[in-house]
Amino acid sequence: MKMRSTTLWIACFTAILSFSSCEVINQLIAAQGVKNGTTAVIQGDNSLPGAQKGGFAVTNAPYQATVKPNGIRYKDHIFSDVKKTHETVATGVKQFNGQTKDLMMDIYTPIGDDNTKRPAVIFIYGGGWFMKTLDGMQQFGEGFAMRGYVGVSVEYRIGFPNATGMMTCKNNYSEFNEAWYRAAQDVKAAIRYLKANADRLGIDENKIFIGGHSAGAFTTLNAVHLDDKDIPQAMIDKEGALNSIGSYPNESTTVAGEYILAGGSINTLNYVDKSIPTYIMQGTCDEFIENGAGKIYKCNTNPNIYAGQALFDKLKSNGACVEFKVSCGGDHGFGGLSMESQIAYVNDFIYDVLKGNCSTSKEVINAPKKKCDQSCY
Numbered sequence: 001m002k003m004r005s006t007t008l009w010i011a012c013f014t015a016i017l018s019f020s021s022c023e024v025i026n027q028l029i030a031a032q033g034v035k036n037g038t039t040a041v042i043q044g045d046n047s048l049p050g051a052q053k054g055g056f057a058v059t060n061a062p063y064q065a066t067v068k069p070n071g072i073r074y075k076d077h078i079f080s081d082v083k084k085t086h087e088t089v090a091t092g093v094k095q096f097n098g099q100t101k102d103l104m105m106d107i108y109t110p111i112g113d114d115n116t117k118r119p120a121v122i123f124i125y126g127g128g129w130f131m132k133t134l135d136g137m138q139q140f141g142e143g144f145a146m147r148g149y150v151g152v153s154v155e156y157r158i159g160f161p162n163a164t165g166m167m168t169c170k171n172n173y174s175e176f177n178e179a180w181y182r183a184a185q186d187v188k189a190a191i192r193y194l195k196a197n198a199d200r201l202g203i204d205e206n207k208i209f210i211g212g213h214s215a216g217a218f219t220t221l222n223a224v225h226l227d228d229k230d231i232p233q234a235m236i237d238k239e240g241a242l243n244s245i246g247s248y249p250n251e252s253t254t255v256a257g258e259y260i261l262a263g264g265s266i267n268t269l270n271y272v273d274k275s276i277p278t279y280i281m282q283g284t285c286d287e288f289i290e291n292g293a294g295k296i297y298k299c300n301t302n303p304n305i306y307a308g309q310a311l312f313d314k315l316k317s318n319g320a321c322v323e324f325k326v327s328c329g330g331d332h333g334f335g336g337l338s339m340e341s342q343i344a345y346v347n348d349f350i351y352d353v354l355k356g357n358c359s360t361s362k363e364v365i366n367a368p369k370k371k372c373d374q375s376c377y
Contacts, residue, residue, distance in 0.1 A: 063139045064340065065146055074119070075351050077146040079110035084141070087201075089155075089193045090246035093186070096159050096179065103186055103246070105193070107201060108141035108151035119207035119256070119354060120150040120194060121346075124187060126214030126262075129179040130163030136213055136339065143343040150203050152194065156186035156219065169299035176303065180266055181231070181239055183215070184222035188253045189246030191223065196248040209257045209350050211279070213334060214288075217263020218305075221272060224258050230271040257353045259346045262289055262332050264307030265314075266296070272311070275320040277358050279349040281342065282308035283330025285371035291326065312362065321358040323349050329370030336367030 065077040072078075089103040123140035127133045132155075141151030160179035162170070191208065198205040212220050228241050243249045257277040265272050282291045288298060291308035295301075306314070312324040325345060327335030334342045352358045364376050 063142045065143065067146070073148040074354060075147065075347070077143075078148060079113060079146050081111035082142050082145040082151075083109050083111050085109070087193070087197075089190050090186070093157065093245055095157055096161070096175075096182070101157070103157070103189065104155045105190055106137075106141060106153040108145040108153075109202065110145050110148055113148060115148065116199075116202045117204045118148060118150050118202055119209065119350070120152055120201075120203045121350065122152040122154055122187075122190070122194075122208065122210040122212075124154055124156070124210070124212030124216030124219050126212065126216045127158060128163065128166065129176070129183060129215050130159055132158060133214075135334070136342075139339045140343060140346075143340070144347065147347060150201060152190075154187055154190040156183040156190075158183075166299070166302060167297050169297070169301050173303055177267075178235070178239060180215075180218060180222060181235055183219045184226055185240070185242055185245040187219055187223035188242055191253045191255065192243070192248040192251035193246060195251045207256050207354065209259070209353075210255050211259030211261065211346065212263070213261040214263055214332065217260040218266055220258050220260060221263065221265050221311075223253065224255055224276060225265075225272045225274050227271075257350060257358075259349065260307075260311065261334060261342065261346075262286055262307070264289070264305050264311045266305055267303050269306045269310065269314045272306075272314050273318060275315075275318045277321045277349075277353045278311075278315050278323070279346055280308065280312055280315075280322065280324045281327060281335050281337075281345065282325075283327040283332065283335040283367060283371065284374060284376055285329050285336075285367075286332045287371070288332050316360060320360075321353070322360050323352075323358070324362040326362065326364045326376060327367045328364050328376035329372060329374065330367035331369075331371035336369040336371060338368070341368075 067080045068076045069078055085107045087105045087107060089105055091102045092100045093103055094100055121144040123136055125132050125137050126135060137153045141153050144151040160175045166176060194203055194208060195205040210220050210224065211217065226242060228236065231242065255276065259279040261281045262283065284291055289305065289307045292310045293306050296303055296305045312322055315322045327337065330336035
């Protein structure tokens with residue numbers, strides 16, 4: 001009963017901060033594909049263990065798309081049916097509390113596709129590194145698989161002592177740093193796993209894209225840009241090297257592109273030193289993250305973070321192709337956009353990269369659901 005009460009409190013606390021209803025998902029929702037004319041409706045689902053509803057309006061909404069069987073691959077929804085399978089990335093991985101767990105990933109592939117070398121798009125969930133949220137996990141996997149990609153939802157370790165203290169400006173930040181470091185280790189392991197098993201999974205190992213929302217966006221940057229040279233030796237001594245989790249330590253973790261939804265870098269921008277095509281979405285009324293340099297959860301005593309404009313400027317200075325969407329009035333919940341709209345923006349970016357048409361740009365868009373009123377022009 002105590003464990004259940006704690007889970008409910010954490011979920012409610014998160015929901016209150018996001019100004020949404022409080023609800024905990026206590027069981028996994030079975031995925032089902034429903035055809036209605038030329039529209040495929042795929043019910044909200046998550047198979048990675050322990051996920052909870054995040055509290056945002058887009059959470060767990062069915063993914064809907066008009067299917068165009070004769071459309072353009074990687075641009076249009078050309079498949080109506082998607083298959084989901086599960087892979088074990090690593091076993092017996094030590095958690096912050098001394099217990100161990102297996103790390104999983106969900107693989108989404110289009111049914112009836114004879115292409116065996118497809119780009120893969122990884123989505124990493126948010127949850128403040130202390131919980132898993134359903135937001136986007138199924139929708140991104142299904143949405144990209146319907147376009148002909150392989151969609152991937154990746155699990156990483158969560159939890160650290162006094163995790164909710166981050167939101168109330170009271171925490172031991174060394175333990176927080178260990179939490180995001182473990183997440184980076186796990187996502188790096190997932191990238192290596194996909195590359196090592198690319199032929200079996202029908203993936204082009206040179207066309208793997210990765211991104212996520214909130215903590216998943218921060219974890220994306222850490223997994224893509226961090227190297228052992230960036231990590232204090234004390235951290236490596238305690239948690240192991242970045243590539244110490246899982247198998248295939250000699251596989252590269254280089255990716256074809258990254259997408260950052262309401263996230264950025266932690267503590268410093270110095271380690272964001274690679275020139276990788278990047279898509280950034282940041283709401284100007286995000287409750288937790290500034291559109292630029294600031295403090296995580298906007299607590300003055302919390303660690304520095306660099307999101308939105310600050311990240312855009314740094315990546316541009318690296319020579320990267322960067323597409324920056326500023327959601328005017330958008331909140332932390334995917335910038336106030338519908339899940340389908342957010343996925344479409346990410347897909348437009350990835351499609352441009354695949355076609356060699358990526359260009360650096362910044363665009364202000366009006367959030368359909370505004371969190372606050374302000375001038376963004």
